[in-house]
Amino acid sequence: MQQPAPARLAFDDVLIDFAGRRLVRGGAAQPLEPKAFDVLALLAGSPGHVFTRDEILDAVWGHRHVTPGVLNRVMTLLRQALGEDAHHPRLLHTLHGVGYRFDLPADAAAPVPAALPADPAAEDPAAASTAAPPLTATARQPPQRRASDQPSHRRAWRWWLPPLLAALAFTGWLWWQPAERAPASAAPTGAAPAAPGVAAAGRSIAVLPLANASNDAEQQFFSDGLSESLIDALSRFEGLKVIGRTSSFQFRGGNADSASIGRRLGVSYLLGGSVQRAGDMVRINAALTRAADGSTLWAEHYDRPYRDLFALQDEITSAVAAALQVKLLPPEETTGHGDRPPSGNIDAYDAYLQGLKHWHDEDFPRAAEYMAEAVQLDPAYAMAWAHLSGARSTAAVFWKEPPVVAREHMLEARLAADRALQLAPGLGPAHAARAYVAFYGFDHRGALAECRRAVQLAPDDGTVLNGCGYTLAGIGKLHEAIALRERLLAIEPLYTVNHSEYAKLLMATGRLDDAQKYLRIAEGLSQPKSSPSIQFMYFAIARGDSRAALEVARDRPSPWREMNLAIALQASPDRAAADAALAKVLADRTWEKTDPYLVARAYALRGDYGRTVNWLERAPAGDILFMLGDPIILRARDDPRLVAFCKKAGLPPPATSEALGLDQIRAAAKH
Template sequence: MSQPQPARVAFDDVIIDVAGQRLWRGGARQPLEPKAFAVLVLLACSPGRVFGRDEILDAVWGHRHVTPGVLNRVVTLLRHALGEDAQAPRYLRTVHGVGYRFELPVVAETPPGASTEAPAPEAPAPDAAIAPAAHPLRRSSDAAPPPRKFPHAALWLLPLLAVLALAGWKLWPRHPATAAEAVPASEQRSIAVLPLVNASGDAAQQFFSDGISENLIDALSRFEGLKVIGRASSFRFRDGKDESKAIGARLGVAYLVSGSVQRAGDTVRIGVELVSTADGRTVWTEHYDRPYQDLFALQDDIARAIAAALQAKLLRTPGATKQDNRPPGGNMDAYNAYLQGLRNFYVGDYRKAIELQQKATQIEPDYAAAWAQLSTAWVLLGQYMGDDEKAQRAYAEARKATDVALRLAPDLGLAHGARGNLLLAADFDWRGSIDEFRRGAALAPENGQIRGGLSRALAASGHLHEAIEQRERFLSNEPLFAGNHFLYAYLLIASGRLDAAESSIRFGHELQPRPGVPFELMYVAILRGDANAAQDVAARQSPPWRELNLAVAAQIGPDRAAADAALATALKDEIWSKTTPYLIAQAYALRGDADKTVEWLERTWSRHDTNLHHLLYDPLILRFRNDPRLASFCAKVGLPPPTASEALSIDQIIAAANAGKR
């Protein structure tokens, strides 16, 4: 009978946390891909025993389509992680002609004098596309806003386009069995690319391994019939301990891609494997070891190999063209600057992102993708300026960058998405933004974030049904992106589906917890006519927003004197009129005061406040959809008439709910 594995193996300055699947050396965590860690545990938990090569391959990979070179690479990774000299190894020894043996100076579950706890892991790198700062939906952005004094906003808040970096590799000669033989065509073809482990030992190289992971996501998305999960959802499993079956269930996919990346001087080493989530078996695996300068030439082959294993074919969508985020001149310094710019963009450091994208365009002036990403970073920075003059200067820079991107690459979907964001945020050009997002989606149908932008633009023009359709398509590829669920909830609310909206809000909050209760639930309670629940949610918000939310919630309560007093108190603080006029317009809409509602909408317009985008799918404002004052205002700002909006008003939602109770 085999002996049970210890929870931990420790020797010298090394701790193998078997239960936690982590390796520590000298107090620092050593990143290892899952299969490499499995080999380490197999050998280290049976010190002194010689394992044959085939025995290791059977135990860890099930010997499925694995070339002998894969084990050689894993041993090299393990020796590097253990600080070994390959010419004179202390622990992992080669038994020539047979296999490997692990020798331990000490084997103990808890070594004498050692702490019973493994060293605390380093803080994970923040990722804005997964976890935007503080309140992700309080500005028009899927990316994290930089710190600001008043990050709160009103009910209907929109995201801006986040962009992905691309990179890739070509295959070494593989096992004679073809990849296409690996998976029956009848099996579901859905896949998630987990963030590849940065095995370089240098945390500053994280952007590089992330860029490779994103490239695989983008490249695989171009294959017909292959559902590919987006970055925000798949990157939630960075350094996670979840089993492949559990990850597959969370993401709704049949296969996972995982592995590691190591850049050493002029060489890039990548190990990738394709795993079935049904049973954890390795379907396909390969090792790439190539000159760094060959990076771009190797890009498509790795994606084709994975797709071949799933018997997928390249999309032949009419109007679509190949999208390329690499510098046309192949300059690696420009590409590195681009990837680093994306890394800073995702964590909300837009100024640094701008600096790095500018560097990329200076190195390669014809780098269209960098110009497009530069434009998007300028737009986001402009939105968070708080000063309209500064914002306009930022938008002017964004306009120049977008013009260059489209001149260089008129068929780049990313560039059309960037212009769509610019037209919506800076120009309030509702029709133009829809056209640009549609063009971007036609050119790059696999890009879910362009569809997210199209959903925003459609909703802003009152086209609620198609906005929901586009958001649901984005959700299918980003099921664990919290912002997606909040934005979807707003659309559901506008269609009167309050129970589904509440579920979406709570799931978004579960994915990205915030202090207290999600403030969006206050609006669900208001639309249900539940004054007590609305007050309860408002009272559990953080100051200074608690007071203003209480004033809004009070407007549906039975005590009119209290409602008047709460609003009067809130209006005494000029910060609200200067920073959140749209929220005050909503409060007056709840009071049934059309004059005051339009007056505060005018203030919103004068501040160039993008919360105005929500007007035509805001049930509170739409209670005046037949009022000529609101129609006149919509005409002034270029919006369709409110009567054309497909969204419901608060009165229609409450009436429908009451009818359903009878």
């Protein structure tokens, strides 16, 4: 029969204080997540006893809401806290396929019986009254730390298995931006003191997606939305580099170790945990760890009414900021933030988070529906108005909506952007939303001014940097677009699209070697692996390497293979093959409707600028908008027919674009 756990266990320089729920090594307290200490109490309370994984999961978590990967992570934390070498364990042993065993060193002191008082509880009656009892393998209820953890007949917590991690390959490129020193801010009540060495280290952090611990897959939007809100809140602290959502969310599931995540994201610290929403209550577990060794700087468990969610978010971010010794930026430097409804309407926030999920899924019509619901619930919700505008305008231009519907949605987008700015004149995303409306309406001066203002107000907002990167490139301001892409690289090191778009801009400005490097990075980040990006074909054309261009074209799926072969052959010396390939494509009349812009590119490569313009006139606005960044089309930048077309379409004169024409790029490469 299993023996009751002792009150204290001491060996070497380690003290496990079961009653006080603390682990001390070398005289220093080792911060542990509550669940991690519960696992330690279970194992160390019965030295030499083998606990199966199911027994541990059942005793500590009730088994219903975690994957085995969570237990793996906890064991890693425990080994680090105990100073264990996972490859040569002395205390914590893994029995593969079975479970875990805790062994005491041969010369360890005898455990202090549970009947004896244990420090600090014996010395502090208050501590004794709140100390949780040690777990046993026969326990069936999760360990209870506070009154809010007691069973309630009014609510039943439900759990859901977190989604599986989609494996991510990374090419090894690492962006590092050391943070400036900042004076420490006072720690909030209950927060752990900052760990030694934090002040001297680069302050950089990634918020990993909070695990959805609700027994409802439909609540994924909520856990993701809270994670993104924490990213937004932490970016308001001075000298703290915060990785963006796209990159940090690629580590959903927790299978990668902290050191690997830190290297890939280029950060020193990780914030992770889980969130469970049930009825009018929300439970959040959060932990701040050092990426290098996985050691815990701060961890806390919260049970709060859902109506107190915003205060809870502030409490978490304040605790993290205190642990990292960073301070809040002055109010005038944080005007780009504000993802909460000003009225505190929690239903409006819920709709906003739903819309945000569809926004990131690039389902902009659905995103617009939820953002419209959010502003209906809180008409003063500026951030929701801004996202409503962006979703409506993007769908109107790129979703091939019927003309009448597209016009209605563009009008709605314009009004929504104006409303957002009336409510919050200093809101960066609102200026970006107005920039998109102007850009899609071929108001390039307005788009340029609004993008510059948006970036000034929200310099670290990934959505603003990405959207304005596209917009400025379309206007022909490639050097400004490159600067935005470089800024986005620093906070989104794993964002494949940004690497690809950055490479396109570099190529269009004649920086072919750099462009090739970032195309390779984008290729390495792509999951699942597919055929090489079509950008490699255009890169080869810019290099004058027709053979390489043809190899990429042949690797495309049909019918794109035929079209890309026709384009690649126009840059080859085989004129007969080029003529035959283009004739074959033109015989298929569907290209006139599906992608006339590609046919225009083929004719531009042939030097037939009259037919180039003829096919551009059939192209949709979504393609024409970005024409001034296209080196192939800009071969004809001085041709009167292209100049006239741009004027008619509402584009600036092609000569004003900072993108080089293909011939200029080739000439520069020879030098």
